[in-house]
Amino acid sequence: MKIKNLPENTLHRLVIYLNVLESMERKKIESISSEDLARRCGVNPAQLRKDLSYVGNLGTKGVGYSVKSLKFSLKKFLGRTEEWNLVLGGLSPLGEFLLNNRDIQKEGFYFMAAFDTREENIGKVINGVSIYNLDQISYVTKAIRVDMAIITSEDKPEEYLEAFLSQKIKAILNLTSTPLFTEDQDIKIENFSFPMALTKLSFFLKNSR
């Protein structure tokens, strides 16, 4: 199987494993058995081993995994040893929060520019990031390499999507309440909103009475 066709659920679990390993490294844990790691990741050991076989780090029999080495293998596999340039679409409260937040930057994702359509926001600088008018996007993408975009405009998410796709931006995180899709297999859109996540919980609670 081509890595590109990795099932979405496997990818999701690999991202979880990476985060669990990073949290273990912060706690100075150096090695871990696959049973223990699986338990901390909410999967069974067979599933964990199968997923990690894609990554090619199989641990050492009887010793288990080196936390540092497995973390590095996963980071590399997931493209997280590289740095990625982001742009933001829409200076909503969430957009402004993300620009001011340093956690994303610490992980190697850098905001290079932000776009809005409201005149009063154009030209502002937030945490070092300039706000441009969305209709200036082609000038910005000529000057800066842009890898990914985050859409946070509740007013017109589709307009931002269209503008980003017109600039050949191929990876989009949509955080608005309107899910966005494209049929183009060369483009990846991730949809997330807080109410979406809470709705999975409300479904669970409603059915567990």
Next chain:
Amino acid sequence: MKIKNLPENTLHRLVIYLNVLESMERKKIESISSEDLARRCGVNPAQLRKDLSYVGNLGTKGVGYSVKSLKFSLKKFLGRTEEWNLVLGGLSPLGEFLLNNRDIQKEGFYFMAAFDTREENIGKVINGVSIYNLDQISYVTKAIRVDMAIITSEDKPEEYLEAFLSQKIKAILNLTSTPLFTEDQDIKIENFSFPMALTKLSFFLKNSR
């Protein structure tokens, strides 16, 4: 099949359908064919019809779906016609952002209290929500019905999880960089972080060169 055992992917798609329908309703669209709705939701029509068969709203042949009626069926199925009481764990920047944000409240999720462990934060009131010391949690849950908790403390997410589970809170949204799990099938934990979502995009970009 019991509704409780609905596959995670089906649940995810039903939540997407609800959000797409809500966005169509805001645009005053009254009815839609299953083909058109499927396209807007990024699935094929057969998948859409299969998923909606769980919900029991099958539309009218030749007419398609009434946006309003299908939206209501989905809301009901997903437990979103009810109101849910939330507590927050950890007054991180994201925690504070969520307390100040009215979008979650508009969707029927209400913050009733927030918890922190740092003395200087206890007793504060943010957007009408009081911050209590985490060790006072049992007093708070005696006075207020709590349905769900959101964990946003990067320092000690496990400590908040333990406290919430000790109070029989069964639905948790964990927004920290440390994924959290439990083996207890009566408890549901959703894990999300911005870097997690961006990592799915970095994997995609790395493998599409």
